[in-house]
Amino acid sequence: MSNRILTVKITPILATKKLQIWIKSHHLICQGHFFILETVEYSMIERFEEYISILGGSLICVESPKKVSMGNHRQVILYQAKASLHTPHQLKEYWQKYGAIRTKFDQRY
16 A cells, blocks of 8 residues: 555635635734734744745735743744735725634733
């Protein structure tokens, strides 16, 4: 029996759905013409870059502005990625309907 790795081809429709999930979970917000993703998992940043590029956009930068507490005596790095979609996209309207103005990691809540 051979070892096969199944690869899923990410289509624009699937990329949009994945980003919509992050909008609803308040990981992804829109600020002006940019989409900002905050997460403690770097692999999520890599997937974000892939989804944005499939939709015709590009990742502008990734920063780690601070550490956040996760339980007792545990801190993890918070990554913040900023991306731009080069063409108008329905994702901004989706964010306006279901999203938030701050991410779930924003301390101002």
